[in-house]
Amino acid sequence: MTSPKLNIVLYAPEIPPNTGNIGRSCVALGAKLWLIEPLGFDLGEKAIRRSGMDYWKFLDLEVIPSWNVLVERIPQLNPWLFTKHGDKSHTDVVYREHDTLVFGSESSGLPEFVHQSYPDRHLRIPMNPEVRSINLATAAGIAMYEFNRQVPLVTI
Numbered sequence: 001m002t003s004p005k006l007n008i009v010l011y012a013p014e015i016p017p018n019t020g021n022i023g024r025s026c027v028a029l030g031a032k033l034w035l036i037e038p039l040g041f042d043l044g045e046k047a048i049r050r051s052g053m054d055y056w057k058f059l060d061l062e063v064i065p066s067w068n069v070l071v072e073r074i075p076q077l078n079p080w081l082f083t084k085h086g087d088k089s090h091t092d093v094v095y096r097e098h099d100t101l102v103f104g105s106e107s108s109g110l111p112e113f114v115h116q117s118y119p120d121r122h123l124r125i126p127m128n129p130e131v132r133s134i135n136l137a138t139a140a141g142i143a144m145y146e147f148n149r150q151v152p153l154v155t156i
Helices: 016-029 046-058 067-073 112-117 136-150
Strands: 006-011 032-036 060-064 079-082 099-103 122-124
Touching (some): 006 136, 016 136, 032 067
Parallel strands (some): 006 099, 079 099
16 A cells, blocks of 8 residues: 555544544545544534545544554654644645644544654744634645645636
């Protein structure tokens, strides 16, 4: 099996439509989606099927029990952690093939141990200070398509 040119990681996602929409974007770009448990939903839920539409069957998906398993499965992880506390914009870094874009859960973000493991890999998507955060699926889409702009996975 070949290594995907882009890995998307959702750490303990909670809202099925977000994961469904991100899965659809992964199919559109040929990215692999990794879901780290616990999940806040069952993958068979109607909401995830509706947002993923009939594309879900084409999704390269792996559900794993922990961050440590992810690190074992992707030896060249090269993660970019998306957080509202990032010190660099998502457009101010150079992405490379086989990078991993990592997003935390909707309510609590990424665990502190993940942040501490990669202190120079924190990225943010610019937004006005009145907004606490943007929707997870929106953030992932913005990040994935910036990656595609720099490292073309698909073109027009």
